[in-house]
Amino acid sequence: MERIEKMAVLDSEVQAELVDSVLDERNIPHLMRSYHDSAYDGIFQTHAGWGQIEAPAAFRDEILAVIEDVKRQAASDTQPQ
Numbered sequence: 001m002e003r004i005e006k007m008a009v010l011d012s013e014v015q016a017e018l019v020d021s022v023l024d025e026r027n028i029p030h031l032m033r034s035y036h037d038s039a040y041d042g043i044f045q046t047h048a049g050w051g052q053i054e055a056p057a058a059f060r061d062e063i064l065a066v067i068e069d070v071k072r073q074a075a076s077d078t079q080p081q
Helices: 013-025 043-048 057-078
Strands: 005-011 031-034 051-056
Touching: 005 013, 005 043, 005 057, 013 031, 013 051, 013 057
Parallel strands: none
Antiparallel strands: 005 051, 031 051
């Protein structure tokens, strides 16, 4: 069994959902772990990011490429026309 490692910290829930969707489509094993803690009403997410993605190390490059594509797309969507 391959060891699961932290791949990246995700900035927002929207980013996490988009990355999760793309990875599911590509059948890439992964786990999304939110930093939200109801006892602290999510205060850690404002400082540490939404959460992290964990996966087997063999998928690191592909996962990081997906995250960069999602970030690039989000940046182009917010650019004025």
